[in-house]
Amino acid sequence: MTTQTTTPETAETPTTGPATGLVALPPHLGRALATAGGALAAVSTFLAWTWTGAFPGNLTVYGYPGGLQVLVLIGGALTTLLGLSTYGVKGLRWLTPAGGDAALKLAALATFATTWYTILAISFQLGGLVNLEPGGYIAALVTLAALLGALALPFQRPEPDPVDPDDTGWEQYKHRLAHGWQTLRATFSAGAPRPVRTLPSYAEILIIVGILALCLTVFTYGIGTEYDELFVGFLITAGFCFAALNKAGLIAQATQITARHQNITICGAFLAAALFPFTQTDDQYATIGVYILIFATVALGLNIVVGLAGLLDLGYVAFLGVGAYAASLVSGSPTSPFDVHLPFWAAVLVGAAASLVFGVLIGAPTLRLRGDYLAIVTLGFGEIFRITANNLDGTSGPDLTNGSNGISSIPDLHILGFDLGARHDIAGFSIGRFANYFFLMLIITAVVVLVFRRSGDSRIGRAWVAVREDETAAQAMGINGFRVKLVAFAVGAALAGLAGTVQAHVTYVVTPEQYLFAGTTPPNSAFLLAAVVLGGMGTIGGPLLGAALLFLIPNKLQFLGDFQLLAFGLALVLLMRFRPEGLIPNRRRRLEFHEEAEAPAVLGKTGA
Incomplete structure (x- = not known):
């Protein structure tokens, strides 16, 4: 009997079918572009994105992110960390127990979507792109570059089923649509999780405390959003970042840890809610x-x-x-x-x-x-x-x-x-x-x-x-x-x-x-x-x-x-x-x- 192991490389690139990215760039260059783009997106939040305070959130201050910029900062930081984890940086490998490429794609997409939503909202409410400051243009460009770099990472492109030539045009259209859904899901799919060393009980309890504190912070922030644009941006960031953490394997690990300490988790959850x-x-x-x-x-x-x-x-x-x-x-x-x-x-x-x-x-x-x-x-x-x-x-x-x-x-x-x-x-x-x-x-x-x-x-x-x-x-x-x-x-x-x-x-x-x-x-x-x-x-x-x-x-x-x-x-x-x-x-x-x-x-x- 032999044990079949999964390495990070094989987890990201299955062994059957053509493994290519959606953008024609070498994978190592795409990974570097996504990581650098996430870091620059986080830095751009410390610049002014518009010249007037008419847009809610006060995005006119240099050196202090506000409103939707905070969400872009979170997305950019997560993209950077996941990108460094895929490079095997010591101290960050635990971020991607199931492989990092799929998670990196979703994190880059979260940063891109929140940034461009903010830019479009500013332009729509204030009357055009002329109301943007250089920080807004920089954020738009670097998040676009990060997304293109992430899409250059390889994924397993599913082989399409043969089309029956006797099918009607509508049946052939449904066949192509189903294959498109499979391709989309494969783009953001994750590989098999790598084995993880079991932590001591006190360390797992500390992790549970951290998870509950994070949940309380996210819930409090979401319920306290003061204007509509901020809540929509919160939904975009939270949704894609949750998907990224799930593809990275952190959600599955958190579930296993909380399942081993179910009573402590339930009591802690009620204490956090209180x-x-x-x-x-x-x-x-x-x-x-x-x-x-x-x-x-x-x-x-x-x-x-x-x-x-x-x-x-x-x-x-x-x-x-x-x-x-x-x-x-x-x-x-x-x-x-x-x-x-x-x-x-x-x-x-x-x-x-x-x-x-x-x-x-x-x-x-x-x-x-x-x-x-x-x-x-x-x-x-x-x-x-x-x-x-x-x-x-x-x-x-x-x-x-x-x-x-x-x-x-x-x-x-x-x-x-x-x-x-x-x-x-x-x-x-x-x-x-x-x-x-x-x-x-x-x-x-x-x-x-x-x-x-x-x-x-x-x-x-x-x-x-x-x-x-x-x-x-x-x-x-x-x-x-x-x-x-x-x-x-x-x-x-x-x-x-x-x-x-x-x-x-x-x-x-x-x-x-x-x-x-x-x-x-x-x-x-x-x-x-x-x-x-x-x-x-x-x-x-x-x-x-x-x-x-x-x-x-x-x-x-x-x-x-x-x-x-x-x-x-x-x-x-x-x-x-x-x-x-x-x-x-x-x-x-x-x-x-x-x-x-x-x-x-x-x-x-x-x-x-």
């Missing part, structure tokens, strides 16, 4: 933070139904509404028909219990269906809930929900004498109303994560996975498929109702229009399902990250107006095309979508 309100000077962005946590908690509950049990629920947002309505009716609202004001813990139990009961009542007659039929029934339940809440206004039905006016003037929560609606001073920091609710939702999210982990690792969790993979085979092995699915439906509904109780107090009002199947803003059933699928089904971090992105991006893209959904939908299509397993997939889904890429790592030995 620090978020202290990074804000006012309550403006804490508002977005608390809504993200509500959306993420509901998405994690849906992940039990969809990700673990494999049940396609298109009306899940109705359980959020049931919990919100139940809590608002017993929380002392003057518009509630019940003269009841229960404490918070009792309102939480009422909201969760009401959603659980509705989950059982809806699931009992419908969970014997499978696939598309179950999806249609759950979609109908979501619409029935909204219409029923509209009709319980005292005219079309009993006076219970005030119809389209909803339950309003819901009072703020008081927990152990602590008024969540008032501003408090903690350790010299002023914590506002939404920051208070942010901490409360963080505790509830921790409870939901605990329930998800414990149920997923339990006997019932393994039964959910078995039913998801093949219900007929699971029943043949003695698993009661109907009972298992009903438990998943009930648990997911209860968790959604738990988040709904807090949502009712945060928004002050609960109306039927908040719980649609689809809309321009979350939470709704379509966005919740997208958060689970795009984030990564069956994982904890996937729905949390997916929910954060799906709430933050539409909130920041409101300046696009009617084109908001078009841009958002295009981004989702591209994400699903290039990462269909989700942003944080489990190993099963990664193997399902990238089995050919995992094969060299799994089959590392061959017969002599």
